[in-house]
Amino acid sequence: MKLYHNPRSRSTRPNWLLEEIGLDAERVSIDFAKGEQKSPEYLAINPLGQLPAFTEGEATITESLAICLYLADVHGPHLVPPPGPGRASYYRWMVYPVGTLEPRAMEVFHHKAGGDAEKLAEAKAKLDASVEVVADAFGEGPWVLGEQFTTADVMLGSTLMWLSMMGQIELPPVLQGWVGRIMQRPAWQRAFAASGG
Numbered sequence: 191m192k193l194y195h196n197p198r199s200r201s202t203r204p205n206w207l208l209e210e211i212g213l214d215a216e217r218v219s220i221d222f223a224k225g226e227q228k229s230p231e232y233l234a235i236n237p238l239g240q241l242p243a244f245t246e247g248e249a250t251i252t253e254s255l256a257i258c259l260y261l262a263d264v265h266g267p268h269l270v271p272p273p274g275p276g277r278a279s280y281y282r283w284m285v286y287p288v289g290t291l292e293p294r295a296m297e298v299f300h301h302k303a304g305g306d307a308e309k310l311a312e313a314k315a316k317l318d319a320s321v322e323v324v325a326d327a328f329g330e331g332p333w334v335l336g337e338q339f340t341t342a343d344v345m346l347g348s349t350l351m352w353l354s355m356m357g358q359i360e361l362p363p364v365l366q367g368w369v370g371r372i373m374q375r376p377a378w379q380r381a382f383a384a385s386g387g
């Protein structure tokens with residue numbers, strides 16, 4: 191198993207998940223400064239020249255969400271709710287980062303660069319509203335789906351923590367508490383604190 195990784199990229203998601211599952215996968219470091227993501231060797235793995243990519247035997251997977259879905263399904267069933275209604279929220283929060291949070295955050299980045307204050311304020315309000323939706327839906331915890339820590343905590347947690355670190359959002363108190371619990375997880379600490387992501 192190999193994860194093509196750079197701590198300043200979305201490969202931090204599967205990198206953390208590998209630690210949660212306890213899988214021994216080789217991390218292949220891809221240096222953006224050297225343009226290694228566009229090397230012929232790497233383009234053969236991901237023709238888009240982007241991270242992350244993951245290989246296991248003959249299987250090659252790109253897209254951070256797809257890699258996380260694959261790892262959880264195949265290697266980490268304890269990080270997925272059992273089939274049934276519990277899967278509804280699981281799928282929702284797995285997809286929400288790439289389907290809603292990232293596009294809205296990109297709009298903010300775009301309008302920051304563009305310098306249109308009105309459009310920037312609109313984009314920021316939309317992003318904030320989408321964070322509020324997570325906060326409003328967060329129940330008793332301690333995790334997104336309640337008692338069970340799942341891969342949805344990894345997808346959603348890594349995204350919200352990244353946006354907050356970049357100063358794009360302010361986390362409501364209920365989400366701050368959850369992030370505090372995430373940061374105490376040994377797997378998170380191994381993935382982020384020790385290896386820089």
Ligand SMILES: N[C@@H](CCC(=O)N[C@@H](CS)C(=O)NCC(=O)O)C(=O)O
Pocket residue numbers: 198199200201222227239240241242252253254255288
């Ligand atoms: N939808 C993709 C996005 C991949 C992506 O944008 N990767 C960025 C880093 S987070 C990248 O490799 N950028 C370098 C480049 O495009 O040259 C995913 O979630 O995996």
